[in-house]
Amino acid sequence: MNSVNQSLLPITAKIDEAGILHIGGCSTVDLAEKFGTPLYVYDEESIRNCCRQYKQAFAKYPKTNILFAAKAFMTSAICRIMHQEGLGLDLVSGGEIYTAVKTGFPMERTFLNGNNKSAEELEFALKAGVGRIDVDNFSEMELLDKVAKSINMKADVLLRITPGIECHTHDYIKTGHEDTKFGFDLSQLDEAVRLIKEKYLNINLVGLHAHIGSQIFETTGYIDLVGVLVDKLAEIREKFGITLTEMNMGGGLGIKYLESDDPPSIDELAEAVLGALDENLKKYNYPEPILYLEPGRSIVGTSGVTLYKAGSVKVVPEVRKYVSVDGGMADNPRPALYGAQYSAVIANKANQERTEKVTISGRFCESGDIVIRDITLPEIEFGDIICVFDTGAYNYTMSFNYNRVGRPAAVLVKDGKAEIIIRRETWEDLTACDVIPESLALPKAESKCAGCCACMG
Ligand SMILES: Cc1ncc(COP(=O)(O)O)c(C=O)c1O
Numbered sequence: 409m410n411s412v413n414q415s416l417l418p419i420t421a422k423i424d425e426a427g428i429l430h431i432g433g434c435s436t437v438d439l440a441e442k443f444g445t446p447l448y449v450y451d452e453e454s455i456r457n458c459c460r461q462y463k464q465a466f467a468k469y470p471k472t473n474i475l476f477a478a479k480a481f482m483t484s485a486i487c488r489i490m491h492q493e494g495l496g497l498d499l500v501s502g503g504e505i506y507t508a509v510k511t512g513f514p515m516e517r518t519f520l521n522g523n524n525k526s527a528e529e530l531e532f533a534l535k536a537g538v539g540r541i542d543v544d545n546f547s548e549m550e551l552l553d554k555v556a557k558s559i560n561m562k563a564d565v566l567l568r569i570t571p572g573i574e575c576h577t578h579d580y581i582k583t584g585h586e587d588t589k590f591g592f593d594l595s596q597l598d599e600a601v602r603l604i605k606e607k608y609l610n611i612n613l614v615g616l617h618a619h620i621g622s623q624i625f626e627t628t629g630y631i632d633l634v635g636v637l638v639d640k641l642a643e644i645r646e647k648f649g650i651t652l653t654e655m656n657m658g659g660g661l662g663i664k665y666l667e668s669d670d671p672p673s674i675d676e677l678a679e680a681v682l683g684a685l686d687e688n689l690k691k692y693n694y695p696e697p698i699l700y701l702e703p704g705r706s707i708v709g710t711s712g713v714t715l716y717k718a719g720s721v722k723v724v725p726e727v728r729k730y731v732s733v734d735g736g737m738a739d740n741p742r743p744a745l746y747g748a749q750y751s752a753v754i755a756n757k758a759n760q761e762r763t764e765k766v767t768i769s770g771r772f773c774e775s776g777d778i779v780i781r782d783i784t785l786p787e788i789e790f791g792d793i794i795c796v797f798d799t800g801a802y803n804y805t806m807s808f809n810y811n812r813v814g815r816p817a818a819v820l821v822k823d824g825k826a827e828i829i830i831r832r833e834t835w836e837d838l839t840a841c842d843v844i845p846e847s848l849a850l851p852k853a854e855s856k857c858a859g860c861c862a863c864m865g
Contacts (some may be wrong), residue, residue, distance in 0.1 A: 411674040412458045413663040413706040416797050417752050418451035418713065420821075423829070427759035431793055436715055436755040439819060440793045444736030445717040448804055450481075450829070452489070454711035458674070459493035462703060465678035469685070471696055475519050477601035477659045477704030478504050480801040481712070485820060485829035487511040496703040496804025498659070499538070502529040508840055509536050519656070519700065521568070521617075523590050524548070530555045534563060541654070542617050544568045544591055549600065549608060556610035563610065566617040566656055567592055567600055571636040573620045573629050591618065597640060601648055602728050613650070615697065616640055619658025622705060627680035633657055634681060638688035641697065656700035657681065661707040665798050666749055674706065705801040712800020714740065714816070715755065716779070718792040729766045731788050736770015737777040738810045740796070740803045744776045752780055755793040760786035768794060772811050804830065812838050 412419055422430045429436045432451045439449060466472035475496035478486070487508050490497060496517035499505050508518060514536040520529075523544045530552050533541060543549050556563045568591035586593065592600050604613045616637050620629050637655045645651050662671035672680075681701075689696060699764045716733035723729045732762070742748035752768065754760070762784040770777035779796060788794075807815045815834030819826045 409461075409673065409675050411461050411706075412454050413661060413671055413712045414673055415710055416664050416667065418454040418550050418711050419457060423758045427587050427757050429637060429753060429755040429758040431713065432826070433468055433824035434821045434826050436713075436795055437793055439821070440715045440717065440755070443508070443817050443819055443826070443828070444794070444818040444832060445715050446733070446739050446750070447715045448642055448712055448739075448799065448816055448830070450708070450712045450818060450820045452711075452820050452822040454492060455486075455489055455708055457589055458703075458707040459490070460709070462701070462707070463494065463676045465758060466682070466699075466701070469682050469696075469699060472699045473517070475517070475700055475702045476707055477702045479805055480507075480704030481636075481708040482507060482610045483830055484819070486708070492657050496539070496700075502858075505529070505536055505538060509650050515539065519702070521702075525551075525653070527555050530563075531559060531817060533559045534559060536664070539564070540614070540654075541565050541732040543600075543611070544602075546592075546596075549603060549611065553608035553610045561610065564612050564614050565604075566654060567597065567613065567642065567797075568617045568708065569594060569636075571618045571633055573619065573632050573636065575582040588827055594636075594640070595600075597644075598647065601644055601650070601686045605648060605650070611853045612655050613652065615652045615654025615656065617656035617658070617700075619702065620660055622660050623662040625662045627667070627672050627677060629660075630657065630677065630681050631684040632683035635688055638692065639693060640684070642692035642694055645692075645694070651695065653695075654698040655699065656702065659704050659706070660703040661703055661706040663705055663798060663801070666751055671706075686745055703827040709798050710799035712798070712803070712818075714803065716768075716794045716796065718754075718788050718790060718794055721788070721790075723793060728782075729764065730769045731766045731794075732769045732771055733779060733794055734771055735816060736772050736779055737774060738770075738772055738813055739807045739816050740779065740799055741806045741808070742802060743778055743780075744774070745806075750796050751792055752779050752783060752785070752796045754786055754788060755795040757786045757792065758795075762786055764788075768796075772813070795803050809833070809838060 420432050462474045475498040476490045477498040498519045500522040516539045518538045519540045520533045520538045521542045541563050570591040581706050604611050644688040716735050720732045737744045765784050815830035818830040820829045
């Protein structure tokens with residue numbers, strides 16, 4: 409069965425007779441008008457559909473737990489959707505734990521990952537009832553044991569290993585090869601298990617964890633990963649007499665950003681993982697472990713789009729036509745960060761012939777602030793609404809305030825209704841953390857009001 413990650417557009421996307429793109433039953437032109445631009449638009453049906461597909465695809469292995477990797481899109485409303493859909497959460501910081509707790513998320517369904525968690529975050533995780541903590545390295549192991557001991561608790565942990573699997577994706581989103589900051593090298597695993605067994609008595613080792621990278625298009629990496637994880641589980645049983653009961657395969661399933669992209673479906677992923685699991689468990693006669701997966705991008709990537717308004721145009725004769733939009737690298741850092749490519753339409757001319765090649769540039773003061781280089785679109789006019797697809801993952805969560813531009817709002821659309829899930833940041837928000845120390849106070853005579861509403865005294 410096709411899954412949402414194999415499509416360029418959210419599943420509810422439609423173009424009406426006037427050529428206007430609708431998502432979740434809402435006109436994107438009306439959304440831009442009502443909520444302003446740039447605007448992140450999330451299609452609730454696409455998100456829920458992906459969650460259900462993951463659960464269905466892995467249903468034949470009832471010991472599967474799907475954890476949504478919150479780093480892909482973390483906000484209170486998404487926690488609530490994951491709660492309702494029965495998924496868990498893969499969290500990486502105190503801020504993410506705090507968000508989940510605040511929404512009333514069942515914390516036993518959460519997992520804390522990360523390669524440099526602070527003592528404060530570890531203590532908060534334990535007290536908040538985070539289900540499992542991933543231990544990434546020796547220093548963290550020592551710290552976690554100390555923190556757990558100080559509050560008289562025992563932490564259930566999985567050891568993150570670096571499985572030595574090279575997958576074909578961008579260097580910045582590869583994590584399973586040997587030379588990476590994440591996880592224990594396989595040669596260090598015995599020592600890590602020994603330390604927990606003999607020294608770190610406030611740590612309870614329950615399993616192994618690995619994540620091979622993101623935007624992965626081949627299931628072979630996952631088949632290899634199952635092999636490595638089960639090999640290591642069997643090895644630990646043999647060497648230490650401990651039968652670990654859990655394994656976490658991380659996330660990484662790719663999505664379609666361009667027409668030419670061809671990621672596997674969620675069903676294909678499940679077939680590959682479960683087939684390899686069955687085979688490897690039989691090889692060692694190992695009891696079925698609890699299986700965790702941590703998909704992020706493949707759950708929310710396709711569900712989200714960004715609406716921008718077209719502004720100034722610059723033509724470099726015989727070279728390129730730049731059309732600037734009112735957002736860019738600060739709401740979508742991925743093109744500047746790793747050359748990510750996107751597809752787009754003019755949302756108010758979605759049925760018109762594509763006649764001119766343009767480069768969509770952002771509004772920020774960086775030459776590298778390009779949203780899409782060389783895309784063919786219908787002729788763009790000032791004020792047109794440009795809809796960039798597949799911006800649901802790692803856009804809002806990686807956004808920033810360069811040039812003191814506020815982050816966009818996000819709306820959740822369903823059945824013709826749009827609801828704000830993140831409000832737009834105001835100029836007031838942008839100065840909320842600023843402090844002018846006493847030593848910089850202006851002499852009384854100079855501290856006149858400028859007559860605007862932003863008076864800072
Ligand atoms: C440990 C871990 N799990 C899961 C994910 C989610 O990956 P994706 O969004 O590609 O599914 C990541 C992404 O970086 C990760 O580091």
